[in-house]
Amino acid sequence: xxxxxxxxxxxxxxxxxxxxxxxxxxxxxxxxxxxxxxxxxxxxxxxxxxxxxxxxxxxxxxxxxxxxxxxxxxxxxxxxxxxxxxxxxxxxxxxxxxxxxxxxxxxxxxxxxxxxxxxxxxxxxxxxxxxxxxxxxxxxxxxxxxxxxxxxxxxxxxxxxxxxxxxxxxxxxxxxxxxxxxxxxxxxxxxxxxxxxxxxxxxxxxxxxxxxxxxxxxxxxxxxxxxxxxxxxxxxxxxxxxxxxxxxxxxxxxxxxxxxxxxxxxxxxxxxxxxxxxxxxxxxxxxxxxxxxxxxxxxxxxxxxxxxxxxxxxxxxxxxxxxxxxxxxxxxxxxxxxxxxxxxxxxxxxxxxxxxxxxxxxxxxxxxxxxxxxxxxxxxxxxxx
Numbered sequence: 001x002x003x004x005x006x007x008x009x010x011x012x013x014x015x016x017x018x019x020x021x022x023x024x025x026x027x028x029x030x031x032x033x034x035x036x037x038x039x040x041x042x043x044x045x046x047x048x049x050x051x052x053x054x055x056x057x058x059x060x061x062x063x064x065x066x067x068x069x070x071x072x073x074x075x076x077x078x079x080x081x082x083x084x085x086x087x088x089x090x091x092x093x094x095x096x097x098x099x100x101x102x103x104x105x106x107x108x109x110x111x112x113x114x115x116x117x118x119x120x121x122x123x124x125x126x127x128x129x130x131x132x133x134x135x136x137x138x139x140x141x142x143x144x145x146x147x148x149x150x151x152x153x154x155x156x157x158x159x160x161x162x163x164x165x166x167x168x169x170x171x172x173x174x175x176x177x178x179x180x181x182x183x184x185x186x187x188x189x190x191x192x193x194x195x196x197x198x199x200x201x202x203x204x205x206x207x208x209x210x211x212x213x214x215x216x217x218x219x220x221x222x223x224x225x226x227x228x229x230x231x232x233x234x235x236x237x238x239x240x241x242x243x244x245x246x247x248x249x250x251x252x253x254x255x256x257x258x259x260x261x262x263x264x265x266x267x268x269x270x271x272x273x274x275x276x277x278x279x280x281x282x283x284x285x286x287x288x289x290x291x292x293x294x295x296x297x298x299x300x301x302x303x304x305x306x307x308x309x310x311x312x313x314x315x316x317x318x319x320x321x322x323x324x325x326x327x328x329x330x331x332x333x334x335x336x337x338x339x340x341x342x343x344x345x346x347x348x349x350x351x352x353x354x355x356x357x358x359x360x361x362x363x364x365x366x367x368x369x370x371x372x373x374x375x376x377x378x379x380x381x382x383x384x385x
Contacts, residue, residue: 010278016264016286020323026367026374027270033367034069036061036092037076040145043086050081063351064092064099085145093365093375096354097258097318100346100379107253108165112158112305113260124166124228125151126252128158128219139223143191149225156219158257159300162241163219164308165252166229184234189224248384251310259298261321262291265374267367269320291325298330306334306341306380314344315380320373322366327376328358344379 009017009027017024037058039047047068051058056074061067069092076082076089103109106123113129129135132155142148152166218239224230230238242250262285263269273281284290302317309315317334319326335341343361353370354363357378365375 010281012282012286013278022322022366023368027267033072033267033371033373034059035072035074035076035089036095036372037068037070037087037089038066038095039068040086040088040147046081046086050079050087053079053081061092063353064095067092067095088141088145091373091375093320093354093370093372094258094318096349096352096365096372097316097375097377098256099348100316100377101254101256101314102348103254108167109254109256110165110252110305110308111256111258112161112301113256113258123150123253126163126165127151127153128156128161129153130155130157132220132222135222142223142225148223149227150229152224152228152230153222154219155222159297159304161219161304162308163239164242164247164250186224186230186233186235186238188226188231247308248311251308251313253310253313255305255309255313255315257301257305257315257317259301259317259319259326261294261298261319261326262323263320265320265322265366265376267373291323295325295330298326299333302330302334303337306338306382309382311340311382311384313382315382317378317380319376321376322364322374324358327364327378328362331359331362331378340383340385342381342383344381346377346379 009024014024047058054070054074056071059069061069076087081087108123109125111125111127127135127138135153135155139153142151264285306315317331321327345361346363349363354365355369356362357364357376362376362378365372367374
């Protein structure tokens with residue numbers, strides 16, 4: 001394969017890589033990282049058809065069930081298979097973070113940064129993200145691939161989100177709740193809502209946007225599947241929060257915190273700064289004040305996700321940053337503050353092409369080692385104390 005143009009990385013970024021023990025050749029070597037896809041469940045029989053259309057060999061990823069690799073220059077967006085919802089693109093490292101959760105049939109799963117690839121045999125998936133445009137894209141994907149039957153999506157702050165899994169609500173109903181049930185129960189979700197409902201939703205979104213900062217507004221429900229547990233609930237039932245003892249027994253079985261970060265582990269993201277300008281890189285990646293703000297957010301997301309986890313449940317924390325500050329340092333600070341948290345070995349990772357992090361039982365993917373995008377992964381178990 002011919003080498004792609006090498007980036008002339010600025011000195012400040014090279015210093016950043018040195019401090020974090022990162023090899024600059026991750027960014028300057030030829031771009032040979034494959035493109036990865038997943039086949040929609042039930043579409044395995046179309047593999048040869050997809051190969052014929054793409055005019056390339058699609059290789060099965062041996063260490064990651066359900067994943068396939070393509071040559072890096074292959075574009076999938078214009079393909080018939082993609083447009084018909086038979087395949088979708090996702091990096092193998094991101095898929096590994098989901099596999100690390102070891103989701104079992106019936107599990108209630110919380111994703112504080114909304115990743116639709118969580119859907120499988122789980123009992124329900126609750127996706128939360130503060131950015132409405134990211135959630136709208138997630139909703140579109142769920143509908144396109146018909147994967148959202150047991151999913152609900154909320155625009156909200158993942159560091160303060162407090163709703164328990166579907167199926168939890170207090171045994172007793174107030175008179176107000178009983179009255180509300182007659183007039184305000186959630187009906188089956190549809191994108192083709194009457195004008196009055198759309199107008200009401202638009203007003204609600206504006207209210208959410210203005211009040212999220214104050215933490216005084218319920219997260220906005222923008223999508224729910226037929227079997228997500230939402231249909232038939234009233235607003236007061238949906239937005240009930242549980243006390244600590246209820247969370248211990250009725251919280252989420254699995255939680256994924258794929259936290260907001262500087263994205264410095266994404267080679268394609270860093271390559272964009274050659275066009276955006278390296279000054280932008282300084283502001284978005286290297287600026288110490290921004291990094292401090294992000295690590296504070298990451299610790300809050302991790303702590304809140306763990307708070308909503310039931311005893312015996314597992315949480316996976318990941319970022320696509322390769323820095324120690326956004327990964328091992330966050331993990332260490334979290335462990336100091338949470339006596340009931342225990343780092344777990346990721347059993348599925350025995351054959352993964354990745355390296356150990358600076359803390360035992362943490363993992364790091366990078367393009368040179370793994371032939372994937374960069375990713376840090378840590379898994380926690382919640383103990384009874």
